[in-house]
Amino acid sequence: xxxxxxxxxxxxxxxxxxxxxxxxxxxxxxxxxxxxxxxxxxxxxxxxxxxxxxxxxxxxxxxxxxxxxxxxxxxxxxxxxxxxxxxxxxxxxxxxxxxxxxxxxxxxxxxxxxxxxx
Numbered sequence: 001x002x003x004x005x006x007x008x009x010x011x012x013x014x015x016x017x018x019x020x021x022x023x024x025x026x027x028x029x030x031x032x033x034x035x036x037x038x039x040x041x042x043x044x045x046x047x048x049x050x051x052x053x054x055x056x057x058x059x060x061x062x063x064x065x066x067x068x069x070x071x072x073x074x075x076x077x078x079x080x081x082x083x084x085x086x087x088x089x090x091x092x093x094x095x096x097x098x099x100x101x102x103x104x105x106x107x108x109x110x111x112x113x114x115x116x117x118x
Contacts, residue, residue: 006085013078021057028054042114045070070106 020027028050036044048068055064056075064072077092084091093099 001085003086003088006082010079010082010086013082017057020053024054024057043110045110069109073102073106 031050034044034047036042037047046068049071052064052068052071053075055061055067056072061072080091
């Protein structure tokens with residue numbers, strides 16, 4: 001893709017985030033309850049994702065990390081990847097070992113939060 005395409009994608013994401021921030025009260029009641037949590041009482045990897053994104057939009061990073069660290073990591077990775085493509089600089093590590101550790105930590109968190117008080 002060309003650089004201007006990445007700039008367009010980044011701008012669209014920023015505009016979308018602003019729209020979501022100011023319309024949260026309208027769409028939040030429409031978000032369905034987690035089927036896995038509802039039926040088993042266990043948190044799935046997506047549980048807390050909506051609350052995490054809402055917290056990020058309101059500037060509450062720690063609260064967002066508590067709700068769902070995977071959602072926060074995903075947002076950060078997407079933004080850094082776009083910025084890296086726009087500036088033609090390598091911002092994110094390319095080593096597989098780095099990403100394996102990141103995924104392992106998130107995966108372990110998802111397991112532990114069902115058995116401890118996070």
